[in-house]
Amino acid sequence: MALEHAILVSLLEQPGSGYELARRFDRSIGYFWTATHQQIYRVLRRMERDGWVEVRDVPQDGRPDKKVYSVAPPGHTALSDWLAEPVEPESVRHxxxxxxxxxxxxxxxxxxxxxxxxxxxxxxxxxxxxxxxxxxxxxxxxxxxxxxxxxxxxxxxxxxxxxxxxxxxxxxxxxxxxxxxxxxx
Amino acid sequence: MALEHAILVSLLEQPGSGYELARRFDRSIGYFWTATHQQIYRVLRRMERDGWVEVRDVPQDGRPDKKVYSVAPPGHTALSDWLAEPVEPESVRHxxxxxxxxxxxxxxxxxxxxxxxxxxxxxxxxxxxxxxxxxxxxxxxxxxxxxxxxxxxxxxxxxxxxxxxxxxxxxxxxxxxxxxxxxxx
DNA sequence: TCGGCCATGTAACACGTTACATGATTCT
DNA sequence: AGAATCATGTAACGTGTTACATGGCCGA
The missing domain is CATH 1.10.287 (Helix Hairpins)
Incomplete structure (x- = not known):
């Protein structure tokens, strides 16, 4: 349930494409929440459908187009709501x-x-x-x-x-x- | 992939029913691997089908019957095989x-x-x-x-x-x- | 009488993983 | 020539979560 919120936080810190998000989930954000690019693309599409994020198509020369996502107001609200509600402490898995x-x-x-x-x-x-x-x-x-x-x-x-x-x-x-x-x- | 092996370890330490396993996963084993009773029942049935564990029906008076599981030789082998192969260190999720x-x-x-x-x-x-x-x-x-x-x-x-x-x-x-x-x- | 414990399960869904697919560019 | 990087995706499967269902016993 936290993946969408982790993505929101990351996009608020800096808008970016699914690919860029996947790389951030290998560093920085990934220190405490991991995700593969497949998960990220899937969730981004759902978030776009729900109006939490906005996309801007950025054509690039010599590279595939980039879809740059940024947080829309409903996404910001969803993050604030989640911050206010309690989450259960995770248990370790080792x-x-x-x-x-x-x-x-x-x-x-x-x-x-x-x-x-x-x-x-x-x-x-x-x-x-x-x-x-x-x-x-x-x-x-x-x-x-x-x-x-x-x-x-x-x-x-x-x-x-x-x-x-x-x-x-x-x-x-x-x-x-x-x-x-x-x-x- | 580790749930079946955690169950094998727990059953080797002490045979027991799905319900008892679920309770152990709230203590002891659960300190480093969690599972709900639904997961446990599902995996136990698969392990039984694959011959990793054996069941003995224990009727009880005033209580539902208990299915006491214990590890069969193929299960012991499967555990040894798993112990010998490398697993990736888990990442934290917080x-x-x-x-x-x-x-x-x-x-x-x-x-x-x-x-x-x-x-x-x-x-x-x-x-x-x-x-x-x-x-x-x-x-x-x-x-x-x-x-x-x-x-x-x-x-x-x-x-x-x-x-x-x-x-x-x-x-x-x-x-x-x-x-x-x-x-x- | 009500809640908690013992005991097992089904069903539906969400989340996570693995494999496969495409295709151009840049570096070695 | 081959590998790595950029960029996005589909498909299939396995794992984990939530809700619901049953039913008797025991203690407060």
Whole structure:
């Protein structure tokens, strides 16, 4: 239910095409809400039908035409309404945790490589977030309300990745102790 | 794709009915993978059809019959196969974060109550996890491999809730500073 | 008597994923 | 020559959510 609202927020920050939105959902907005281009196109069409967004066809030379979407007043109203109503806190979904518990009935040592792979992915994400923070929110900068809100969300992503890295180290230590492979890296 | 494997893990830990599984998905397993009873019944029927689980009808007096499921050898094999193949790390989905960024185009102060509500939910979850830890993993206890793995997963849940609480405090401070409502708590 | 728990299910719909399709441009 | 990027889409399928349905027991 939040995808349309995430799109509204993104389009309010900056109008753009479905393709551009899909790229933003790989960065920025995607830090806390993911979507593929197929989902985005589908929802954009529905939002256009409902009058939440407006389209402007932008011809480009040497490239396919671009449909630039922007938020129409009813879309802005819909976003405000949604902001005012409560949403349930999401629960985590972590298939690696399922695997860890499943390892009791399989091969715990076999999970070490998988856990290390996850650790690398999260380390990369953290590095990306930290680079973004340095770039967009340098110390001693005067920030407006929107930037402060963006920054606090980014700090959430950073905290999440740091916590996850620590936990994965804990998992690795636990798996190594079980498997009798005492080499810590 | 992980629901069937989460069910296999849960049934290996302890055979049970669809209803009992649904209750476990509200606790324990549900700390890192959620499912409603409708999903569970649907998947159980498919798993039974594929020979992954076996059913035993248990008549009960004064209550509806119970279908007690347990893992059959092909199910055990399927779980082992899944454990050996890589899964992609999940991305976070946090609609509150969407709201926070959306607040730049709405009413930031209006989000304070919502954020406090989320904070309470996470504080309760943390308390529940900590109580479970004290109950199931007391210090100085000898733990077998399965228990150690369960414990490290629970520690992940605890770390997640602690991190989230800290972040929500950060969010609240940010929102209060924006709104000019300097009352902390 | 009323709500909650035990126990299973159907139906309809929304959301998310994967595969496929097209076609020009730009970079290596 | 081949791969990546820009740009939009269809089709099929699988997963997740919501509403509804049944029916007896137990405790307040």
């Amino acid at each position: 298939s690696l945790a399922v695997k860890i518990r499943g390892a009791a009935f399989g091969d715990p040592a076999g999970l070490i490589a998988e856990t290390e792979r996850h650790r690398e992915v999260h380390a990369e994400r953290l590095a990306r977030y930290l680079a973004g923070e340095q770039r967009d929110f340098p110390e001693s900068a005067e920030l407006d309300a929107g930037q402060r809100l963006q920054h606090v969300v980014l700090r959430g992503g950073i905290a999440y990745e740091r916590m996850t890295l620590d936990w994965l180290d804990d998992v690795l230590a636990t798996l190594r102790r079980l498997g009798g492979a005492p080499e810590p890296h | 609609s509150l974060a969407v709201k926070i960024r959306g607040a730049a185009f709405g009413d930031p102060a209006g989000l304070i109550a919502e954020t406090e509500r989320h904070r309470e939910v996470h504080a309760e979850r943390l308390a529940r996890y900590l109580a479970g830890e004290q109950r199931d993993f007391p210090e100085s206890a000898e733990l077998d491999a399965g228990q150690r793995l369960q414990h490290v997963v629970l520690r992940g849940g605890i770390a997640y809730e602690r991190m989230t609480l800290d972040w929500l405090d950060d969010v609240l401070a940010t929102l209060r500073r924006l709104g000019g409502a300097p009352e902390p708590h």
